[in-house]
Amino acid sequence: MIVENGKEVVIRVRGLAKSFGSHQIWDGLNLDVYRGEILAIVGGSGQGKSVLMRVITGLVKPDTGEVKLFGQSTKSMSPQDRLDIERRWGILFQDGALFSSLTVLQNIQVPMREHLELPQAMMDDLAFLKLSMVGLPPNAAHKFPSELSGGMRKRAGLARALALDPEIVFLDEPTAGLDPIGATDFDHLIRKLQQTLGLTVYMVTHDLDTIFTVCDRVAVLADRKIVRTGSPTELQRHPNHPWIQEYFCGERARAASPGERPRIPANA
């Protein structure tokens, strides 16, 4: 376990480099994620926000650099260690990535079926509980992903990510493609789940509203590394970087900033 400033570092990324062909997306990228925080990764398109999530979750291999999960380096991990770590996180992909041949309930039960041996009644109870926690009505349980709206698919995807009560959830653009009301609901949901389940949330987002209302910390990807981290208001007050200046002090950011709208308090 790595402890820094009295907080546990659950994900530590050091000296990461990755290039696709001749295009180098990062060079010496460092990042720490602390337990219990909601961290947003922002950056212009093509900066490799989603790729960084994929590197941390092991879907993409970096050229050089090291990723430590719960204090364990991914390089020295045995396949069994890897499996144990994978049970401790849940991932929500952009469009939910639900299995199309399974109903929502069966989708939520997939991780339970794969990793644990639970009686069916217990799995049903748990799946209905998760369904309700992500704000889906019980009658969505027996529907197939194609019968759900985009927002409902995201919620169902989140329920599957939460199936094994993970410690970390990765969210890839959780509010993209949702209408403003749906997006606000989703923000509240993330905050609420983070508190009840004690989650660490790592999200890739563009949504300034999400950043200002729920995120504890923001890490900015620019110039092929994480140029700055800090709370949203801190970054807005002292951007110290042209891209951050543009992002946090532009027209849209002014409309979304906390002066205009109250932040969801930590124990709402």
Place this chain on the structure above:
Amino acid sequence: MLKRDHQLVLPTQARAPGFRVELRGTTFRLVATGAWTVHEAAKLDTALKRLRVPIPPTPDFTGEMDIAGIAEIDTAGAMLLQRTAAAWEKSGLRTRYAGATESFRILIEEVQRRSRAERPRIEKRGALTSFVEDMLKALTGVWRDAVQLTGFLGEVTAAFLRMLRQPWRFRPTSFVHHLDHTGLRAVPIIALICFLIGAVVMQQGVVQLKPFGAEPFAVNMVAILALREVGILLTAIMVAGRSGSAFTAEIGSMKMREEIDAMRTLGIDPMDTLVLPRILALVVALPLLTFLGDLMGLAGGGVMAFVVLGLDASNYIDKLRDVVDFQHFMAGMIKAPFAAIIIGLVGCLEGLKVEGSAESLGTHVTSAVVKAIFLVIILDALFAMFLSGIGM
């Protein structure tokens, strides 16, 4: 998963979950310890189910869930506690929680609130009912398909006639492109398959006819079979698999991405641009491919005749000349344009029926191939009856 103390790393034995029930004064207490997480849930579930629900002797007895000894808890653990507490409440014990930290309390309250939701019942039907229902569905499906296909045939005919009056609607580039894809590029595979089948039929014919001393008649059999049936059927089936599915996939993926709607709003008729060039190209390509298939079938038979009968090329051709009439060739050839229309219609119609999702594309491609092959064989049977009726 919530831990009582984040900094604390538990030794393994302290993680083992457990509970005991005791009666203290007028309070039934469930004292829970260890890690109540989803990984331990199966064990806890069976143990808790075995636990008898205490029956209060007098109404002033109460229940208590003492969770001070729980080191880790998640929704599964909270749900198990909640289930037990609910059972106790039901038997008349007012049950409360003791020893919860703030974060444990939030989780348990959330689980309590969420457990009350009603669940929808899935209707379970008997095997017979669902069998009959599936049968009826399939039958009405066949009827609906027939209606749709006839309607589509009408639409395509109307579009074709309109094109004859307004020839500038014809898309030569698209037509040539599809002629290349459905015709020229199918040549190697169709040539090979027809050659092989011709050879196989000849070899089998000789083997079967030998006991009767009639093996020279194998040549008659191969010649007539190849020209009347095998050439056209094999070619049509191959083209249905190759091009019919490609039509569905191409048009279907355009439909999926709303390209076809975009075309309509731009004033472009998808009939003219997508459907007609494909069907016309197929109507031209399939007879040509059938001709090639006929030739290759005869060639395959010839090679095998040389191997098993010792018949050389000039003798084989002489024999063919005796056996084969022009009408045998025509009986096969006449079916080709009709088969082409069927394959083209089914392929394009299934493509246009694709809806939003990728699964829908997959099922329609499959059903296009199956339907096209089925209809081609039906067509062949109808032609066989018709042609023998008129004495061809």
